[in-house]
Amino acid sequence: MRISVFLLVLSLYIVGCNNTPKSVSPLKINAGNDPHSFSNFNDAIIKKLNLNLKVDFENKILTGFAEYDIENKTGGDKIIFDTQNLNIEAVYIDGNTKTDYVLGKSDSIIGTPLVVNIKPATTKVKIIYKTRPDAAAIQWLEPSQTHDKQFPFMFTQSEAILARTWIPIQDSPGIKFTYTATVTCPTNLMALMSAENDTVYHADGVYHFNMPQPVSSYLMALAIGHVQYHGYNAISGVYAEPGLLNACANELTDMPAMINAAGELYGPYAWGKYDLLVLPPSFPFGGMENPRLTFATPTIIAGDKSLVALVAHELAHSWSGNLVTNATWNDFWLNEGFTVYFENRIMEKIYGKPYADMLAYLGYKDLEETMTDLLEHNPDDTKLFLHLENRNPDDGMSDIAYEKGRLFLKNIEAIVGREKFDAFLKNYFEENKFKSMTTEMFLNHVRNELFDGDTAAYSKINARAWVYENGLPKNYNAPQSAILFKVQQDADAFTKSGNTAVIDTAGYSTHNWLQLIRTFDAKLGIEKLAALDKAFHFTQSQNSEIQCVWYILAIKNNYDAANAQIENFLCNVGRRKFVRPLFAALLETENGRAFAAKIYDKARPTYHAVTRETIDEMMANAK
Ligand SMILES: [Zn+2]
Numbered sequence: 001m002r003i004s005v006f007l008l009v010l011s012l013y014i015v016g017c018n019n020t021p022k023s024v025s026p027l028k029i030n031a032g033n034d035p036h037s038f039s040n041f042n043d044a045i046i047k048k049l050n051l052n053l054k055v056d057f058e059n060k061i062l063t064g065f066a067e068y069d070i071e072n073k074t075g076g077d078k079i080i081f082d083t084q085n086l087n088i089e090a091v092y093i094d095g096n097t098k099t100d101y102v103l104g105k106s107d108s109i110i111g112t113p114l115v116v117n118i119k120p121a122t123t124k125v126k127i128i129y130k131t132r133p134d135a136a137a138i139q140w141l142e143p144s145q146t147h148d149k150q151f152p153f154m155f156t157q158s159e160a161i162l163a164r165t166w167i168p169i170q171d172s173p174g175i176k177f178t179y180t181a182t183v184t185c186p187t188n189l190m191a192l193m194s195a196e197n198d199t200v201y202h203a204d205g206v207y208h209f210n211m212p213q214p215v216s217s218y219l220m221a222l223a224i225g226h227v228q229y230h231g232y233n234a235i236s237g238v239y240a241e242p243g244l245l246n247a248c249a250n251e252l253t254d255m256p257a258m259i260n261a262a263g264e265l266y267g268p269y270a271w272g273k274y275d276l277l278v279l280p281p282s283f284p285f286g287g288m289e290n291p292r293l294t295f296a297t298p299t300i301i302a303g304d305k306s307l308v309a310l311v312a313h314e315l316a317h318s319w320s321g322n323l324v325t326n327a328t329w330n331d332f333w334l335n336e337g338f339t340v341y342f343e344n345r346i347m348e349k350i351y352g353k354p355y356a357d358m359l360a361y362l363g364y365k366d367l368e369e370t371m372t373d374l375l376e377h378n379p380d381d382t383k384l385f386l387h388l389e390n391r392n393p394d395d396g397m398s399d400i401a402y403e404k405g406r407l408f409l410k411n412i413e414a415i416v417g418r419e420k421f422d423a424f425l426k427n428y429f430e431e432n433k434f435k436s437m438t439t440e441m442f443l444n445h446v447r448n449e450l451f452d453g454d455t456a457a458y459s460k461i462n463a464r465a466w467v468y469e470n471g472l473p474k475n476y477n478a479p480q481s482a483i484l485f486k487v488q489q490d491a492d493a494f495t496k497s498g499n500t501a502v503i504d505t506a507g508y509s510t511h512n513w514l515q516l517i518r519t520f521d522a523k524l525g526i527e528k529l530a531a532l533d534k535a536f537h538f539t540q541s542q543n544s545e546i547q548c549v550w551y552i553l554a555i556k557n558n559y560d561a562a563n564a565q566i567e568n569f570l571c572n573v574g575r576r577k578f579v580r581p582l583f584a585a586l587l588e589t590e591n592g593r594a595f596a597a598k599i600y601d602k603a604r605p606t607y608h609a610v611t612r613e614t615i616d617e618m619m620a621n622a623k
């Protein structure tokens with residue numbers, strides 16, 4: 001799909017550097033077909049990146065260059081990169097030839113195009129630049145914000161369109177390139193990237209990286225901190241701060257089994273090693289599937305392996321997302337719906353069907369809630385294929401892409417049978433590896449490969465309704481969970497009696513507890529909350545998932561006994577999944593709004609920009 005807004009003529013102006021052109025005329029930007037990128041990748045495209053950065057913790061900046069091998073497909077005289085909030089200092093082509101460039105008109109969402117003059121035969125473009133201290137992708141942490149509180153830490157989060165805030169790049173998921181990098185950091189810290197990583201410290205603080213397989217820009221990632229490595233075997237292990245490494249290593253022992261299970265399902269793992277880096281708690285997401293090195297929140301370390309489904313999810317992205325990638329952010333469900341489906345299949349293989357069914361059911365419950373909310377406020381966002389032009393692609397990162405996407409795939413599986421669907425998926429990943437995929441391409445693939453082009457048979461999966469219509473189609477198989485049905489019965493009995501003895505908690509994992517708490521609503525009342533708290537110590541829980549749902553219930557019931565812990569939690573955990581619903585619950589009432597404002601004053605500086613942006617907007621709307 002081509003988006004009209006990017007066909008407009010952008011008026012460009014000269015930036016204040018000596019080496020910029022003496023005269024500039026309005027330039028017609030020959031856009032690609034991604035509404036969230038200025039780049040003209042249909043004309044001139046990046047093929048390989050050589051990144052060289054020095055890390056300055058004191059000033060919170062990265063300084064260096066991005067040198068690209070490019071393909072000038074049409075022999076034109078311009079290549080356009082995406083930038084946002086970068087200081088561009090000089091641009092060279094084909095070695096040492098300084099070239100003219102202009103920074104175009106900025107857009108508040110997608111940033112500023114960097115238009116570089118090239119020659120028809122140009123093969124190399126080198127951009128000298130610096131990041132700024134408030135680069136949205138980068139989080140700089142004081143030692144006090146880390147687990148061990150000894151050394152500073154920094155990490156990047158590029159998805160969806162933040163790579164352009166730390167690298168001038170053609171920032172579209174539809175473009176893939178290989179990369180090498182050299183990163184210089186303080187000698188007491190280790191640098192890691194979404195690439196081949198070392199497991200030991202380099203005395204000179206200089207780290208070299210190689211990513212031989214092509215990746216999209218949103219998978220560019222860098223982390224620097226005082227971390228150590230624990231290897232499980234030759235191809236997998238975990239990095240974490242020394243004080244957290246043991247707990248992480250014990251929690252994630254099933255990683256090698258997961259890699260095997262995933263490979264048995266959908267073909268060999270394509271990236272060499274699969275390691276996981278456990279970050280400090282301000283990381284805004286659960287995990288980020290940076291190739292070879294998943295970044296993960298420490299909130300998954302529950303002590304009983306009950307939250308490791310997140311690792312299955314990020315690992316599954318090694319196929320769906322990293323190998324076969326959504327071509328634009330409008331096709332985001334292709335990344336996430338597939339991954340949630342695949343994640344559940346890995347969990348089923350390792351932990352059994354009842355456990356996997358329980359996880360699927362919980363995801364479905366989340367979907368129901370999101371669906372009700374969106375159908376009321378933003379019904380078009382309940383489609384799988386979205387129209388995010390002129391919007392931040394983060395707006396599309398809801399349960400719709402994840403859980404409605406999974407449900408669609410699960411329903412195809414139910415119609416054609418698992419064996420046939422698995423064979424189709426395995427072949428789909430093999431045929432399309434290291435390529436990008438649009439929603440229409442995928443549906444064509446399903447029609448042709450899974451139904452041999454038989455349109456009548458294909459119509460049984462009701463693809464149009466799932467993908468292009470609001471809500472859920474009339475007939476579909478909703479997930480069921482016998483385990484959680486029993487939990488719900490016990491919860492109902494408690495609501496009637498107020499007696500905690502009616503709840504049989506033998507064998508409970510995190511998910512049973514979550515289901516129990518979620519069954520209760522705003523009418524439960526302070527007395528019954530106090531009884532539950534006395535029996536199960538929810539307010540003092542150290543499990544972030546349980547804390548989050550319990551604190552929401554507490555807020556809805558005005559159970560002030562949890563207030564101190566709510567404040568403490570929000571000031572220490574920056575994962576958006578928890579922070580957003582807690583602030584939403586607080587902002588429902590006048591007292592809550594005052595409490596939320598007080599907490600946010602303290603917590604805001606500790607959050608990543610991704611989380612900050614979400615909460616800023618919620619606070620502004622609540623006024
Ligand atoms: Zn994901």
